[in-house]
Amino acid sequence: YYYKFDDKADAHALKRSGTAKYLTRIGSTFTELSGCLGTMANSYKLRCSIPGHEMDVRGLATAVFPEGAFVSVSRDRTGRVWVPNSSPDKGFTEMHCMSGHSNFVSCVCIIQPNETYPRGLIATGGNDNNICIFTMDQPQPLFTLKGHNNTVCTLSSGKFGTLLSGSWDTTARVWLNEKCMMTLQGHSAAVWAVIILPEQGLMLSGSADKTIKLWKAGRCEKTFTGHEDCVRGLAVISNTEFLSCSNDSSIRRWLVTGECVQVYYSHTNYIYSIDVFPNGQDFISTGEDRTVRIWRNGECVQTIRLPAQSVWCCCILPNGDIAVGASDGIIRVFSEAHDRIASAEDLQTFEDELAKATIDPKTGDLGDIKTEDLPGREHLSEPGNRDGQTRLIKEGQNVEAYQWSVGDARWVKIGDVVGGSNQQTSKCVMYEGKEYDYVFTIDVNEGGPSMKLPYNISEDPWLTAHNFLQKNDLSPMFLDQVANFIIENTKGHVVGPAQPTGGDPFTGQLIDVWISIFAGGARYVPGGSGDEPKSGADPFTGTLKELNAAAPQEQKLSEDVLESLSRLLSTVCAPGATEPPPNIQQINSLWKASHLPEDIVFPVLDIMRLAVRHPQVNETLCGEAEGVQLCNHLLSLMRPEGRAANQMLALRTLCNCFSGRQGRSLLLAQRETVLSRAADLAAVCNKNIHIALATLVLNYAGCLHGQPDLEAKAQCLSVASRALETVQDKEAVFRLLVALGTTVASDQTAQDLARSLGVNSQILKYSTVSDPSKVGECCQLVLKQLQ
Numbered sequence: 001y002y003y004k005f006d007d008k009a010d011a012h013a014l015k016r017s018g019t020a021k022y023l024t025r026i027g028s029t030f031t032e033l034s035g036c037l038g039t040m041a042n043s044y045k046l047r048c049s050i051p052g053h054e055m056d057v058r059g060l061a062t063a064v065f066p067e068g069a070f071v072s073v074s075r076d077r078t079g080r081v082w083v084p085n086s087s088p089d090k091g092f093t094e095m096h097c098m099s100g101h102s103n104f105v106s107c108v109c110i111i112q113p114n115e116t117y118p119r120g121l122i123a124t125g126g127n128d129n130n131i132c133i134f135t136m137d138q139p140q141p142l143f144t145l146k147g148h149n150n151t152v153c154t155l156s157s158g159k160f161g162t163l164l165s166g167s168w169d170t171t172a173r174v175w176l177n178e179k180c181m182m183t184l185q186g187h188s189a190a191v192w193a194v195i196i197l198p199e200q201g202l203m204l205s206g207s208a209d210k211t212i213k214l215w216k217a218g219r220c221e222k223t224f225t226g227h228e229d230c231v232r233g234l235a236v237i238s239n240t241e242f243l244s245c246s247n248d249s250s251i252r253r254w255l256v257t258g259e260c261v262q263v264y265y266s267h268t269n270y271i272y273s274i275d276v277f278p279n280g281q282d283f284i285s286t287g288e289d290r291t292v293r294i295w296r297n298g299e300c301v302q303t304i305r306l307p308a309q310s311v312w313c314c315c316i317l318p319n320g321d322i323a324v325g326a327s328d329g330i331i332r333v334f335s336e337a338h339d340r341i342a343s344a345e346d347l348q349t350f351e352d353e354l355a356k357a358t359i360d361p362k363t364g365d366l367g368d369i370k371t372e373d374l375p376g377r378e379h380l381s382e383p384g385n386r387d388g389q390t391r392l393i394k395e396g397q398n399v400e401a402y403q404w405s406v407g408d409a410r411w412v413k414i415g416d417v418v419g420g421s422n423q424q425t426s427k428c429v430m431y432e433g434k435e436y437d438y439v440f441t442i443d444v445n446e447g448g449p450s451m452k453l454p455y456n457i458s459e460d461p462w463l464t465a466h467n468f469l470q471k472n473d474l475s476p477m478f479l480d481q482v483a484n485f486i487i488e489n490t491k492g493h494v495v496g497p498a499q500p501t502g503g504d505p506f507t508g509q510l511i512d513v514w515i516s517i518f519a520g521g522a523r524y525v526p527g528g529s530g531d532e533p534k535s536g537a538d539p540f541t542g543t544l545k546e547l548n549a550a551a552p553q554e555q556k557l558s559e560d561v562l563e564s565l566s567r568l569l570s571t572v573c574a575p576g577a578t579e580p581p582p583n584i585q586q587i588n589s590l591w592k593a594s595h596l597p598e599d600i601v602f603p604v605l606d607i608m609r610l611a612v613r614h615p616q617v618n619e620t621l622c623g624e625a626e627g628v629q630l631c632n633h634l635l636s637l638m639r640p641e642g643r644a645a646n647q648m649l650a651l652r653t654l655c656n657c658f659s660g661r662q663g664r665s666l667l668l669a670q671r672e673t674v675l676s677r678a679a680d681l682a683a684v685c686n687k688n689i690h691i692a693l694a695t696l697v698l699n700y701a702g703c704l705h706g707q708p709d710l711e712a713k714a715q716c717l718s719v720a721s722r723a724l725e726t727v728q729d730k731e732a733v734f735r736l737l738v739a740l741g742t743t744v745a746s747d748q749t750a751q752d753l754a755r756s757l758g759v760n761s762q763i764l765k766y767s768t769v770s771d772p773s774k775v776g777e778c779c780q781l782v783l784k785q786l787q
Helices: 007-016 344-356 377-381 461-471 475-488 542-552 559-573 584-591 604-612 615-621 624-637 644-657 662-667 671-683 687-704 710-723 729-744 748-756 759-766 773-785
Strands: 029-031 045-050 056-060 068-072 076-083 092-099 104-111 123-127 131-134 143-145 150-157 162-167 173-177 179-184 190-197 202-207 210-215 217-226 231-236 240-244 250-255 260-265 272-274 283-287 293-298 297-305 311-316 323-325 331-335 388-394 397-404 410-417 427-433 434-436 438-442 451-455
Touching: 045 344, 056 323, 068 104, 068 323, 076 104, 076 123, 092 644, 123 162, 162 190, 162 748, 173 202, 173 710, 173 748, 179 710, 202 231, 202 250, 210 687, 240 272, 240 283, 250 272, 272 615, 283 311, 293 311, 293 323, 297 410, 344 410, 344 687, 377 388, 388 410, 388 542, 434 451, 438 475, 451 461, 451 475, 461 475, 542 559, 542 604, 559 584, 559 604, 584 604, 584 615, 604 644, 615 624, 615 662, 624 662, 624 671, 644 662, 644 687, 662 671, 671 687, 671 710, 687 710, 687 729, 710 729, 710 748, 729 748, 729 759, 748 759, 759 773
Parallel strands: 056 104, 056 311, 104 150, 150 190, 190 231, 231 272, 272 311
Antiparallel strands: 045 331, 056 068, 068 076, 076 092, 104 123, 123 131, 131 143, 150 162, 162 173, 173 179, 190 202, 202 210, 210 217, 231 240, 240 250, 250 260, 272 283, 283 293, 293 297, 311 323, 323 331, 388 397, 397 410, 427 434, 438 451
């Protein structure tokens, strides 16, 4: 006897089973071996089919309200809420229809309930680059999130209203309410999957670049490699484990520490989605091989075939039933509860639809079919070895595919195999429940799945081509190419594969704080950070003169410049008003001297960080025209590979810029760049740099207190949170804690964001610090605000 193995799935299954020996390939078939590869206690069967959408169903999510409801989104540009019918009807009724996208809707997730929205909110992402937020009772969006510059193809929600999105623009974004809090950049291709882990403020993104990245507080902490093709889906198992699925036909189980602990094989084509049962171990998956598969104890225990090529999405309902969405626009729900299984008549209808389907050998991973090597119907008299096992038989000149059902203990026809060796010659081909003269297989580039183009000779090829491009969201520029392909291949010729027609659209950051948040009402004020000398001493002009004398002739400062710097230093460090104010010549000399070579410039930087506290110097160096140049120059000295003395003094100069109005305006305008560069210095092992970094964050937090700029506060939280992971010095830790407290003080939204980033658990270790006591006291007060 012969039967067709699903190559990867069966090969790995046979390796795991102790009874199998070897496989011997004969033509396109394999010698059947003895041995049972597992049985299944309960099997899922069809509960109902829901034909509400007009095009592919691209996303599913379990709703919070009403009980047992779920949400679907489709390429027909709508989202719909489905509620279970009262017994004995086993179906679902559409309760709510949402519209608001101007293009296909490709993903959906539920934002958990809060006091304002006790039923939760629905978030949908689309090909119009937008995210729409809906309530359960209004058809139009409550608000729309804009920021991505390409299709939003994946969404995940977390605690406190946090929303994470992924896009073809290669980025992921973190949203809170109506604001983008941060952008996660690092992938080199489309981000097709994102999830928020339940604790620790960790986020994950999977990409077409074949990698998964772990993010914390906006920074990539780890990159997971192992998949051989695009990562299409992610699912949470626990606080420390997650699953990923890929175009490489595998599912991987990972620890957040980076180890891949298991690889699962069964699918024979791209895997698009995955969802985990409440027990945190078992899961389901769907893909381009027309199947939904149920996994228990690490094994695929059931394979359910659908009469649609692409099974795009799935979700597990609260009662354990499974909902799946496919390319034929139909949602199907499966159950293992006997009282929810469809009637015998509906089950037969589903089986008939399946039997009439066509299977492309290429997309079904069947390889080249040699009809002469296949057995006849008598081959079906022998039982199968495992659920989902596939056998091909010869029926006249046709090839039929059957699948073994353990639950029914019989072979179930799953379709007619057409297009052997990538050819399609039969007429009246069934595709997604309709008859066509031709069903072309259109290959696309970028590793995407083959697309189906059904066509009847009575149709206008140009209209068919137009509809095909629109359905698959391909560029209209391919209209002539597709139409001419149809015309050429319907002139009695054997239909071959088309040339690629385009990419697969679906596969293809602070001066010192002046508010009191800790015991005793202690506070910082500009110039009071403890970093600057309070006397009029000249700390570095002597050293500067020595270094200047040793510098190359072309880089030496003139005696006039050195004298100007000496006078300037005396002016800005004078305890009273005995010295005249700095003049423009002195300030220009300071600016010129700050461009000395990096190995000798640090004395000038020390003068500069003192000078910018003076109102006149602050106004001149931080003004509209000069300020950006000053900022860029200091940032260039803060490069991670730069000299530690320069890094510290540049940070201190930025801190002291906050002492003047012009300096504050400059640094608020340059916040994103300044804090991003400063955050990189947390990795430098230098106590003084860490204290200066913490002071900078603290000054930004103080300026932003009471302001509605959530994006700026998000960056402060992110930088402070990241710095606390490496900073050891207690004074630096204290200032970072004050910065966190200042950022979230009297701002509920900022508090929610801090919780979502896992700040609570991160700073908890400081709550018992007694030396110095201010660290523990400050930590406890910050934690109290975040309760």
